[in-house]
Amino acid sequence: xxxxxxxxxxxxxxxxxxxxxxxxxxxxxxxxxxxxxxxxxxxxxxxxxxxxxxxxxxxxxxxxxxxxxxxxxxxxxxxxxxxxxxxxxxxxxxxxxxxxxxxxxxxxxxxxxxxxxxxxxxxxxxxxxxxxxxxxxxxxxxx
Numbered sequence: 001x002x003x004x005x006x007x008x009x010x011x012x013x014x015x016x017x018x019x020x021x022x023x024x025x026x027x028x029x030x031x032x033x034x035x036x037x038x039x040x041x042x043x044x045x046x047x048x049x050x051x052x053x054x055x056x057x058x059x060x061x062x063x064x065x066x067x068x069x070x071x072x073x074x075x076x077x078x079x080x081x082x083x084x085x086x087x088x089x090x091x092x093x094x095x096x097x098x099x100x101x102x103x104x105x106x107x108x109x110x111x112x113x114x115x116x117x118x119x120x121x122x123x124x125x126x127x128x129x130x131x132x133x134x135x136x137x138x139x140x141x142x143x
Contacts, residue, residue, distance in 0.1 A: 011080060014104040018086040018127065019111035021065070025085040028111065029060045032083075043079040059084040064091040070098035088113075088127065096130060106136035113140055 017025045030036050033046070039060050045053040057079040063070050064087035074082065082099075086092050086108065099106060108131050113123070123129070131138050 012102065012104040013081045014084060014099045014106045014108075015081065016084045016086045016099075016106065016108040017111055018088055018092070018108050019113075020088045023088075023112040025062065025111060026060050028109075029058060029083060029085070039073075043077070046081075046083075054081060055079055056081045056083050058082075061085060062087040062092075063095050064089050070095045074098070074102075088125065090125060092125075092127060093130065096127075100134045106131055106134060106138075108136065108138045110138060110140045112142055 017028045019025050037058060037060055039058055043055045043057045046056045047053045057074070057077050059070075059073070059082065062085040063073070065085075070084075082104070084095075086095060088110075096106070110128070128138050
């Protein structure tokens with residue numbers, strides 16, 4: 001790999017909300033858009049501040065909960081920014097593999113770790129380790 005290629009940042013961005021069922025993933029997207037939102041078939045604008053918006057593709061309702069493969073939904077999407085709910089389960093590895101293999105930078109917010117788990121902030125599935133093994137950033141938030 002050439003040095004210039006190695007230093008280039010990915011062209012696409014995943015903003016993921018990771019959590020167990022009822023941890024606040026869909027609530028996060030509803031708050032962001034100021035209304036109840038669902039996954040659509042097309043990109044939509046997201047207003048960052050008055051007069052400034054970006055085009056995003058929203059996946060509210062995780063692929064894992066729906067029993068879907070991310071590539072079946074996202075393969076034909078040209079949107080550079082994907083907002084995506086990620087279910088804390090073994091199946092999320094397939095979704096993360098899709099984003100990694102398609103050169104997304106991963107920014108993942110883990111919501112309410114420990115909700116529905118035996119111990120708070122325990123990553124028994126090693127999902128955070130997997131995310132951090134590629135260009136990424138993970139943050140954890142309770143509340």
